[in-house]
Amino acid sequence: MRNIQNTDAALIHKLHSDPIVNAFVGRDNSSTLKNAKDYIVKMQNLIDRNECIYWVISLNGSDNLVGSVCLWNFDFENEIVEIGYEMLHDFQGKGIMSEAIKKVIEYAFEEIKAKLITAFPSADNNNSVSILKKLNFEFEDKKYNNTHANIKNLVTYTLRNSVS
Template identity: 35%
Template structure:
């Protein structure tokens, strides 16, 4: 678990991910939080079941790079979004991040703060040398978060933009 003044970033265990996927507020109950509307898409639910859960339960993998980290607002006592790595560092020490803020909590700076904090955590990991992210070209809010945290635009393919933060 890592924190900022306003946030707690908490990596989810396999059992907690199962509760997250159920989206029945049992995860919030476990953490002593108020219920949050997450709206998990069918594609995300499928990815969680087919890729994330098996990787998190694989004892040969560092689950912190495969699980979702829930973002909790301390003042609101609610989950406000999620952040994750897309696997462990590659041979060049690069990891990829993904993130999403739940609709009612957008525009409040939570994700900019969470990305900044997870960057600090990643910099402290000896195998991590850089972080990659991809955003849709029309998702200004998402790439603004990356720009505010020092990411540089490195390219575009179709409707996607690529970003990198080198340490």
């Protein structure tokens, strides 16, 4: 995992053009290379303002983006942070995202000192829900810091820091 770079624009565009990924994250399919470049600037600005931590996922031996994972929607008062993630369709189902999320969970609990990580997948996204369950996230009937409006069949999963 690494920081997002301006050179990621073409692969961000590819990721944001994937209709399956977009359906699950509530994004329209109108990505362009300019939109991808604007997205990178937006992420870099959020990072600079400490409103987001964003990692590009790449395979060992390659710098090419295959997905991304982020922590955002920080609720410092209640020590809650949201995790978000997406992966190019060709790389799904290979354990890559699980490995990346494990590292981000560790970071959230050890570095940020979060007590709770929230995730808001579509219940229709079986891969995402399976990853969360595998990593001990639990289904909850509470909205927490959810700001998503465009995701169909949105559900809440949480993971509590067991050492805090």
